[in-house]
């Protein structure tokens with residue numbers, strides 16, 4: 624059974640059919656790329672997968688469970704986490720606190736426990752700090768835990784956003800243009816990080832990306848979207864050599 628199974632997914636904005644009968648099937652542990660020209664509908668698909676937009680039609684199944692049209696928070700609890708095209712960190716909070724935000728689903732304590740500083744609160748806080756530090760270590764950010772997120776270099780902010788997404792303990796990680804704004808060295812390091820996350824966390828990853836070096840370097844399979852429709856789908860090498868793809872996208 625596929626970890627993510629999407630069938631016949633469509634959405635229109637006014638007269639524009641932004642996504643038309645989209646289908647994808649992603650196996651557990653796969654590193655999968657979603658590519659296509661600007662405005663093809665890629666982020667709109669992420670927004671439907673994460674409950675930001677309700678699709679007009681179609682079915683989204685995660686690990687056999689129907690998550691179509693559910694609220695973002697419930698989809699996150701079901702196991703979908705994402706990062707954004709424009710980094711969305713809590714910029715005036717510490718690096719450690721940014722990761723801890725992602726952990727709150729797993730360590731619930733009541734507001735009362737927090738206000739009264741009950742033992743439950745201290746226990747949860749201690750465990751969250753440990754877990755957050757473990758995650759920061761994975762991304763080489765362990766000595767920056769007290770920095771304000773806004774003071775990290777750009778590449779490190781991207782890593783922190785991935786760490787925060789992983790803190791929610793997802794089954795599926797969606798990365799929206801993770802290499803956007805990065806220099807070639809940062810992109811190279813990011814590719815290694817993404818591969819590492821997949822291997823270390825046994826994670827399934829779907830990423831949107833324009834950087835073809837990254838796409839061909841780490842994605843095992845690709846879906847190419849054009850004007851809201853699937854243009855090609857399959858093994859990365861086959862897709863990138865498909866004349867349709869070269870004409871419509873890569874050759875532009």
Ligand SMILES: Nc1ncnc2c1ncn2[C@@H]1O[C@H](COP(=O)(O)OP(=O)(O)OP(=O)(O)O)[C@@H](O)[C@H]1O
Pocket residue numbers: 636639641659660661662663664665666667668
């Ligand atoms: N909330 C909305 N209201 C109206 N139109 C929208 C909305 N969201 C997206 N669209 C339109 O849907 C189409 C697909 O946009 P989308 O952002 O998904 O493309 P994309 O493939 O992610 O592009 P890019 O690579 O530039 O990020 C575009 O024509 C866009 O203007």
